[in-house]
């Protein structure tokens with residue numbers, strides 16, 4: 076027992092002596108003094124910690140004074156402004172006036188600042204219809220240096236930063252109001268500046284996964300603004316989602332599609348996978364299917380979309396590059412082909428037999444070389460099925476690996492072999508539609524299902540091939556965090 080008692084004496088002595096050393100150096104309020112030992116004792120406020128330490132110090136000095144220690148008496152008198160709040164009568168008896176000093180770290184205004192920041196934060200979360208949040212605190216250089224100086228000068232391994240206290244206390248108040256903390260994917264990140272107490276919201280976009288169908292030609296994917304500042308095409312896939320932006324009160328729209336078709340090519344059938352991102356929405360509690368309806372009602376006969384679920388940012392990566400990447404999708408096309416020299420049933424038969432599981436080598440077509448690397452790629456044509464329309468025209472259904480340029484496959488330009496190699500005749504692609512885009516992307520980790528608990532996500536992921544779940548998981552841990560603004564570290 077003696078051993079532990081000695082250890083306690085030593086450690087308690089260290090605690091009180093540390094408090095003495097710090098207070099001799101700087102005036103600190105209970106809260107800021109207690110925070111220097113913030114990791115000790117749970118469920119205790121820093122204010123209680125600070126007050127207890129201050130009292131223990133006064134008691135220690137008082138016991139020395141009672142034994143006639145002059146040095147201790149001198150310290151009590153000198154430090155009176157930093158000690159007297161815990162034992163006013165003692166100081167009165169010592170004949171010292173109790174004038175307290177302003178705290179060097181918070182100026183005695185921390186409590187008030189926390190309440191003010193919590194009130195501003197609540198208003199912001201309401202403004203953005205947010206239900207989840209995370210608080211980040213940025214300390215001014217002066218405060219950061221002061222904290223570092225105290226902690227290192229007096230070797231205080233259990234100290235916490237004022238930033239942590241602000242984060243925690245503001246968080247507690249917001250949670251008490253029903254808002255939830257979400258470190259991975261908060262609706263709004265609240266960036267608090269300390270000590271001025273301003274709050275800057277970083278609003279997470281809302282992202283929706285779905286499929287789009289372009290029912291008409293001359294629709295570009297993104298709004299194509301020419302050098303003259305006018306739209307190259309009157310309507311785009313991006314424009315089509317404007318009602319979504321309006322419905323959610325967002326500031327802008329960004330689309331992330333798995334590949335794209337030419338402006339003059341329709342996207343029919345299955346539709347193309349897309350993630351629509353609405354920046355800085357002010358309404359979040361809207362049903363996905365309701366949003367889908369709002370978009371579709373706007374463009375009958377022109378454009379259609381399905382919206383499947385809300386997703387997080389890491390999902391986009393999988394959509395564009397992962398197992399679902401554009402190049403991995405096989406597709407079915409319908410091409411209207413013109414043959415100037417005429418086409419007969421035997422030509423059609425030859426074409427179908429020729430393109431049965433055939434690998435095609437293709438150079439990046441001239442028309443896209445300005446945005447795509449000029450290289451030769453190999454892609455497989457799984458099957459072609461064709462039917463003549465008249466003497467010069469036929470319709471072909473083409474099932475091929477993603478990344479094959481179909482207009483060039485038909486014309487044979489920069490493509491070996493192309494349709495002319497099978498037909499022995501020149502061929503021109505007059506019209507083209509995409510009928511089907513392969514997609515295994517239905518439910519995978521990263522999708523936020525409305526109202527679903529975390530456990531449900533796990534279940535959804537279990538229903539997928541392991542590779543899918545892992546890839547998504549990996550992307551999630553790597554990218555997911557990056558998608559939100561990192562809370563400021565102390």
Ligand SMILES: [Zn+2]
Pocket residue numbers: 103104105106107108178179180181182183184185
């Ligand atoms: Zn303070």
